[in-house]
Amino acid sequence: MLSSDLTTQTDGIWKTAFYQTVAFALIAAILGLIVNQVRSDSIPLLGDWSPEARITLKFGKNILIPFDEAKDKFFTQGAVFVDARSPELYQGGHIQGAVNVPLAQFDQMIEKVLMNLPEDALIVTYCDGEDCDLSAKLAEELKRLGYENVRVLHNGWTVWKSHQLPIQGTSKQQS
Numbered sequence: 001m002l003s004s005d006l007t008t009q010t011d012g013i014w015k016t017a018f019y020q021t022v023a024f025a026l027i028a029a030i031l032g033l034i035v036n037q038v039r040s041d042s043i044p045l046l047g048d049w050s051p052e053a054r055i056t057l058k059f060g061k062n063i064l065i066p067f068d069e070a071k072d073k074f075f076t077q078g079a080v081f082v083d084a085r086s087p088e089l090y091q092g093g094h095i096q097g098a099v100n101v102p103l104a105q106f107d108q109m110i111e112k113v114l115m116n117l118p119e120d121a122l123i124v125t126y127c128d129g130e131d132c133d134l135s136a137k138l139a140e141e142l143k144r145l146g147y148e149n150v151r152v153l154h155n156g157w158t159v160w161k162s163h164q165l166p167i168q169g170t171s172k173q174q175s
Contacts, residue, residue, distance in 0.1 A: 063139060074095070079151075081124050081126065082100075082126070084134035086102050089128070093157070095160050096168045101114075114142075114147075120149055123139075124152075124156075125152050128158055135152045135156065139152050
C-alpha cells in the first residue's frame with residue numbers, strides 16, 4: 001500500500017511540473033506577442049521573405065529586373081551590367097561586357113569603373129545564387145551615390161548561364 005501511495009504522489013508531482021512548464025511557456029509566448037505588437041519596430045508574424053520582398057523592404061519599391069527585360073536590355077545595349085562578385089569569380093565567368101565592382105572594393109573601384117557613365121543610365125547589378133545579396137547591396141551603394149536607375153537581376157549569373165546567353169571568362173560557353 002505504501003508503494004502505490006508513493007507512485008501516486010510521484011505521478012502528481014510530474015503532472016504538476018508538466019502543467020507549470022506548459023503554463024510558463026504559454027505566458028511567455030503571449031507576453032512576447034504583446035510586446036512585439038506594442039513596439040514601433042515590430043516583427044511581422046507572417047511575412048513574405050522572397051527575394052522580391054526583401055529587396056522591396058530595403059528600397060521601399062521593387063527594384064528587381066525581370067530576366068526577360070534584362071535580356072532585352074542586354075541585346076539592345078540599353079543597360080550596363082555590373083557584377084558584384086569577387087574578381088576571382090568574375091574572371092571565372094561573367095555576363096559578356098559586364099564590369100566587375102566587388103562590393104568589398106566598392107570605394108576604391110567605383111570612380112574608375114563608372115566615371116563616364118551618365119547618372120540616368122540603367123545599371124543592372126547581379127551576383128550568383130538564390131541567397132546572394134551582394135547585388136542588392138551594390139545597388140544600394142550606387143543609389144547612395146545618386147544613380148537612380150539601378151535594378152537587380154536576382155541570381156543573375158546562374159540564370160544567365162542556364163539560358164546560354166553570351167558570357168566571357170575562363171568558363172566561357174559561348175561568345
